[in-house]
Amino acid sequence: MSDFFSAFFDELPQVRSGLWVTLEATVLGALAALLLSFVLGLMSISRLLVLRGTSRVVVEFFRGTSLYIQLFWLYYAMPTLTGYQLDPLLCGVVAFGLNYGAYGAEVVRGAIGSVPRGQYEAAVALNMSPLHRMRKVILPQAWVQMIPSFTNLLIQLLKCTPLLWLISAADLMTVVQQLRDRTGETLTAYLTLLAVYFVLAYALTLLMNLLERGAKRRLGLPTGAGSLLRSRSATEAVASVPGGAR
Numbered sequence: 001m002s003d004f005f006s007a008f009f010d011e012l013p014q015v016r017s018g019l020w021v022t023l024e025a026t027v028l029g030a031l032a033a034l035l036l037s038f039v040l041g042l043m044s045i046s047r048l049l050v051l052r053g054t055s056r057v058v059v060e061f062f063r064g065t066s067l068y069i070q071l072f073w074l075y076y077a078m079p080t081l082t083g084y085q086l087d088p089l090l091c092g093v094v095a096f097g098l099n100y101g102a103y104g105a106e107v108v109r110g111a112i113g114s115v116p117r118g119q120y121e122a123a124v125a126l127n128m129s130p131l132h133r134m135r136k137v138i139l140p141q142a143w144v145q146m147i148p149s150f151t152n153l154l155i156q157l158l159k160c161t162p163l164l165w166l167i168s169a170a171d172l173m174t175v176v177q178q179l180r181d182r183t184g185e186t187l188t189a190y191l192t193l194l195a196v197y198f199v200l201a202y203a204l205t206l207l208m209n210l211l212e213r214g215a216k217r218r219l220g221l222p223t224g225a226g227s228l229l230r231s232r233s234a235t236e237a238v239a240s241v242p243g244g245a246r
Contacts, residue, residue: 003185004185017170018172018173019196022161025164025171026158028093028097029092030100033101036102037100037150038108040059055105062098062099068166071166074091088164092163096157107150108142110145111145114145115142119138122137123137143215144219147212147215151209155201158201161173172193176192176193
């Protein structure tokens with residue numbers, strides 16, 4: 001154990017660099033997924049059949065294929081077709097964005113569909129344009145419903161970042177794996193990874209709980225004293241985890 005931590009602190013700049021790559025992949029992948037979630041989610045409720053059909057095909061394809069295979073295809077197979085090799089980090093961001101964006105699209109579609117019909121009718125009665133009522137009335141209420149599921153998807157995305165090691169990205173997993181190979185301390189190395197990922201996941205959960213609390217406050221909804229530290233219910237987790245209930 002002492003050998004591993006001695007090497008760990010000797011290589012602290014490299015460890016920080018690996019941690020930064022992991023955070024970059026998580027944040028950029030999450031932003032890409034969020035953008036795609038809204039694009040596909042709004043397309044899925046469009047009146048135009050071509051938009052609804054395109055959204056359904058994209059969502060089902062990326063939900064129905066493995067993230068592992070998508071990552072490998074983008075990094076190893078696509079260059080043979082396009083002649084262009086993606087940077088490992090960019091490849092990870094694209095794969096995470098596509099995969100989790102497909103799951104997020106269902107979150108957006110479901111949340112918008114959960115807004116009471118009376119809200120739509122009231123917005124129409126006020127002579128709001130479709131864009132205006134979506135932006136001012138529907139999305140603010142749907143956003144509160146989306147955040148718990150988006151939180152679970154964000155944590156799942158974070159936990160998938162060790163896959164970057166498989167395409168030679170210098171993330172935290174890669175650095176710890178190199179230290180493990182050097183010291184032979186398998187147990188200590190992977191316990192360290194467990195601890196780091198737990199801390200990162202819990203920090204992200206607190207940030208998302210804070211975001212949810214702010215969204216509820218803007219709508220005048222009760223936030224509760226313990227809302228910032230509350231855990232997710234089993235129903236929320238199953239609904240949003242890749243491979244869970246659809």
